[in-house]
Amino acid sequence: MVNKTILDNGVRIISEYMPHVHSVSIGIWVANGSRHERREHNGVAHFIEHLMFKGTEQRSALDIAREIDSVGGVLNAFTSREYVCYYAKVLDKFLPKTIDLLADIFLNSVFDSEEIEKERKVILQEINMLEDTPDDYVHDLFHRSFWRGHPLGLSILGSVESIEGLSRDAIITHLREKYRSDDIIIAVAGNVRHDELLSLVDGLFGQVPTGSGRDICHLPAYEKQVEVVEKDLEQVHICLGTKAFPQNHPRRFEVYLVNTLLGGSMSSRLFQEIRERLGLAYSVYSYVVSHTDAGSLVVYAGTSPAKLDDVLDIAFAELKRLKTELVPFTELESAKEQIKGNIYLSLESSDNRMTKLAKNEIYFGRYIPIHELTDGFDSVTSQGVLELAGEIFDERYLTLALMGKVDSAAFDVSRLAL
Numbered sequence: 001m002v003n004k005t006i007l008d009n010g011v012r013i014i015s016e017y018m019p020h021v022h023s024v025s026i027g028i029w030v031a032n033g034s035r036h037e038r039r040e041h042n043g044v045a046h047f048i049e050h051l052m053f054k055g056t057e058q059r060s061a062l063d064i065a066r067e068i069d070s071v072g073g074v075l076n077a078f079t080s081r082e083y084v085c086y087y088a089k090v091l092d093k094f095l096p097k098t099i100d101l102l103a104d105i106f107l108n109s110v111f112d113s114e115e116i117e118k119e120r121k122v123i124l125q126e127i128n129m130l131e132d133t134p135d136d137y138v139h140d141l142f143h144r145s146f147w148r149g150h151p152l153g154l155s156i157l158g159s160v161e162s163i164e165g166l167s168r169d170a171i172i173t174h175l176r177e178k179y180r181s182d183d184i185i186i187a188v189a190g191n192v193r194h195d196e197l198l199s200l201v202d203g204l205f206g207q208v209p210t211g212s213g214r215d216i217c218h219l220p221a222y223e224k225q226v227e228v229v230e231k232d233l234e235q236v237h238i239c240l241g242t243k244a245f246p247q248n249h250p251r252r253f254e255v256y257l258v259n260t261l262l263g264g265s266m267s268s269r270l271f272q273e274i275r276e277r278l279g280l281a282y283s284v285y286s287y288v289v290s291h292t293d294a295g296s297l298v299v300y301a302g303t304s305p306a307k308l309d310d311v312l313d314i315a316f317a318e319l320k321r322l323k324t325e326l327v328p329f330t331e332l333e334s335a336k337e338q339i340k341g342n343i344y345l346s347l348e349s350s351d352n353r354m355t356k357l358a359k360n361e362i363y364f365g366r367y368i369p370i371h372e373l374t375d376g377f378d379s380v381t382s383q384g385v386l387e388l389a390g391e392i393f394d395e396r397y398l399t400l401a402l403m404g405k406v407d408s409a410a411f412d413v414s415r416l417a418l
Contacts, residue, residue, distance in 0.1 A: 002357065002367045003194035010181035011205045014357045014367070015188040015197050018350055024095045024190030025354040027087035028106050031185070031362050032178040034158075035081045035151040035291075036215050043158015044166055044174045046079040047123060051171070052086060053077070054115040056108040059101075061115070067101055075101070079156055082291055083362060089351050092191040096200055103204040111175075116168055124164070127157050134237045134403050135283065135302055142239035142401035143289075145227040146296055150220040178213035185361050189353035220294050222397040224416050228408035229401075235302040236404035240315055243397045244288055244295035247363035253376040254388040255288055255297065260335040261327060261385070262286045262318060263299055267334070269318050270299065280307045280314075292363060297392060305405045312400075312415070320418045322389040326382045336377045343373060393418055 005013045037044055053075075054061045068075040073090035086106055090098045130137050140155055147153030157163075186205065188197055222243050244255050263270040263286030274284045284301040303311045346352045347370070360368045398416040 004361075004367070005194070005198055007181070007202060007206050009206055009208055009210050010184075011208055012185045012361060013188075013194075013198060013201060013205075014185065014361055015192065015194045016190075016353050016357055017193060018190050018353065021191055021350055022091055023089055023350045024092045024098075024188060024192050025087065025089040025349075025351040026095070026098065026102065026186070026188045027085050027354050027358055028102060029185040029187060029358040029362070030084045030179055031082065031183040032213055033080050033082040033084060034154050034156045035217060036178060036213070037151070037154065037174070039151075039154065040162065041166060041170055041174060042154045042162040043123070043156070044171060045084055045178070046156055046158065047119070047163065047166060048171060048175055049077045049079045049084050049086070050119045050123060051111055051116065052105050052109050054119060055110055055112060056104045057110060058104055058108065064101065064105065068098070071097065073098060081152055081154075081156060083358075085355075085358070087351070087354070095190075095192055095197075099200045099204070103201070107204070107207070111168060111172060113168055116171070120163060120166070123157065124160060127160060127163070130157065134231065134233055134235075135300075138237040138239050138401055138403045139298070139300070141227060141229060141403060142241060142298060142399060143296070145225055145401055146222075146241055146399040147220050148225070151217050152220060152291060152294065176209070179208070180211040180213045181208045182210070182212040183214055184208055185358050187354045187358035187361070189357060190350035217293070224396055224398050224413045226400045226411050226413055226415065227402070228406050228411055229403045230406055230408055231403055233404040234304070236305050236308045236402055236406055238301045238303070238308070238311065238315075239298055239399075239401040240312070241296050241298035241399050242319075242392050242394070244290060244297040244392055246293050246295055247290040247359075248292075249290075249295075251384075251388060252290065253380050254384050255290075255295070255392070256339060257332070257335050257377065257380050258322060258385055258389055258392075259286050259288045259297055260339055261331065262297075262322065264335075265338060267338075269321075270301075270315065273314055273318070274301060274303075274311055278310070278314075280311050284311075308402075308406070316418060319389075319393045323386065323393045323418070325386075327385050329382065332380070332382055332385065336380070339377055340374050343370065 071094040075088045077086045144153045281301045281303045286299045395418045
């Protein structure tokens, strides 16, 4: 059973009762991420996420770590382009203690100047680590190019320049502007009753300042483009992508099925052709990124410089095949069952159910029951997949990002042809 309560100041409390588990997962979600930052302060949302664990008026950073460890729980956080989440997972009997800890972190962190400088060094190392990991960094490169000039193209981590330039005043100002009640969702799933939850959180989170800190962004523009970073690597890392749809788009089911068919599993067309049949890559896959107002579908592969052209030719051929040939019934049905199976299996844990509650609220403003998801996938036809692929696999929207031993002069937009 799912329940929702809106506190007087606008903070939303959503819970799902799971009587068959012994755990409770709780997340404090702020619907403000890197896309809502000022360009000169890029990375500040992620910086704040780090600093929330560095001490409050009552607890030191060590106190926080010891308290969650003493109950065998998990305490962590993450930042995305559209939200930040602070979460914990504990045994149900420790929920009151955990809510007190999370609330203290979220509401009373002191942002000590010395801790800011320490964490600045940590984040700069995190940026360096990303740049030293090309199979991760190429995705940042792709999105920077694909969303060029748009806030979605900003790095979640920020740049060395922006992180070095962030003052304590800028950090505190961002916190006060963005951490407002209308953008805060407390999502809880597990062995807890909603009325019990309300008694624990109302007196704590009722003090959150009212209003919203989200800026309205213009819709991104799409244009065909190539970006090459020449680097002395054993492999060339490839990201090839096109536009997709927002999270709440009515054709989102077709997008996810196209992704599953293309590169979303070991039985997908790209995996079978590039890795299994020809042995051209160890890692090859595709994925969908969906935001409130836009989205992308991206193909990744890592291959040797000598085989780069072969891998690209296969990728382009498979995109073209999806937009020109009907997907066989059995292949489409298998993709549907794979997605539905993944959904059901993921929801056996309280943390995944907690995440679903929050994302449903952020993107749909309501809880989406499982049957609505499975019915949506079941309704997709081969003709619908063909039409969808024809719409998004348009060379006008293609972006190609390459990193490795590549001659940038050999690649221009003329290579992006379907």
